[in-house]
Amino acid sequence: MTKKTPPKKKSGNPKRSDTDVSAPDAPAKDEKLQKVLARAGLGSRREMEAWINEGRVTLDGRTAIVGDRVSDLSEIEVDGRVLSRASAESVRCLLYHKPTAEVCTRKDPEGRRTVFDRLPKVKGGRWISIGRLDYNTSGLLLFTTDGELANALMHPSAVIEREYLVRVMGEWDTETLKRLIAGVELDDGFARFTDIQDGGGDGINHWFYVVLMEGRNREVRRLWESQGLTVSRLKRVRYGEVFIPS
Template identity: 40%
Template sequence: MKQVRKGRNFAGKRQAEAPGGKRVTLPRALSKLGFCSRTQAEEMIAAGRVTLGGRVVTDPGTWVDLSHAAIAVDGKTVVAEQPVYLMLNKPRGLVTTRHDPEGRPTVFDCLKNMDHAHLSPVGRLDKASEGLLLFTNDTEFAQSLLDPETHVSKTYHVQIDNIADQDTMEALMRGVRQDDEFLKAKSARMLREGGKNSWVEIELDEGRNRQIRRMLEAVNIACLRLVRVAIGNLVLGDLEKGAVRALTDDEVDNLRRLSGMK
């Protein structure tokens, strides 16, 4: 059944609803309500912090009906967050985490004027990388985009320290071995070249740690800049560096279809 989403503003809450009385496990219920991840929910349940109908529940396998379940954490009733879907043009130099033990600026500094208590980044871009980064409180949506089995593509524009040639592009598409992993680009093509460097477009349909930088290292090429410009058919466009905007209904629905969500 298609999920009903009303006016995607940056914040807001609605009472938990589950058309048709869908039954899910308690950790899944907390995740679907946008309260936390399933792993975090399991930890809170095991610690005796979660009640169901006023009774403490410590079994994460407990089934609940979201159409009328009364769930509380630490004595506070859990209500479903209004689904929020944001895109950020991440500047270089920010780390993709909420709190950094080293005190470095984080991507959440770009959201400081918003209520982002329950928002999480969808995947990550490393400190030196830039471009399109999604945030949401819809954990199922995030998991579907990150699931390697859905193969939702991510497109990057990459500046390298030499003049790209077709042999290099074909080598990246055939795949390289780096750190005992086989890494492969879905597509790679030259964009433009300067005197001593060039820009290439690389599309991935898997999400390995620092994958593009490692692939380039394997063919003796240094990455000078890395900008993610698209996730599926959602493009960064002309969003200014450090700026945030809400996704439209059509953009969210398109990403849902690409990731196999109903």
């Protein structure tokens, strides 16, 4: 009786034939156009929607519309200039110690110096301020090239603390501080400090550290003014977990 030899097992990977089909590549990232533009530092998402509606943006050779979605392969032009996707993906942040006598706008009709005058140039993007400080307020100001990040850090839902060192002039007592913690009604709605710490001082001028959870216009000054006191110095020392260097 003849003994049958079992078939040899094939070793290694099977060879592809000419008819084999490769697995498809992973789809390119798909995002809303205005989000990509905002991340490139051109402005907020709302501003980018306005630019699109004004016809300033083209997508793959055609005039873009709000709601268009783009992939990594899309070509975007803004005011006739091709958007560098590298700049849209690269996020930069900057901590700035603002002095008094500077405004937080890009251009001032009165010719005053702006905070943007001193910032380093950004290739393919621009700096966006995370909140503002008024002309006579100094201290910590954050900037980023990412409009989405800036909006996220400024939005009330982020619940981010802002801490200030403030010198007030006038008479006060513990009841004054209690009222400011409890909250008062200002012209634009209810406002309060979430914390007040004594910073020392003699005579008519006294220092305090105060904390807010929002950044409304001149809110620190208006809260103290509601109690008959005048703010003579104001400096932001903290934004969230970021402290101004000593």
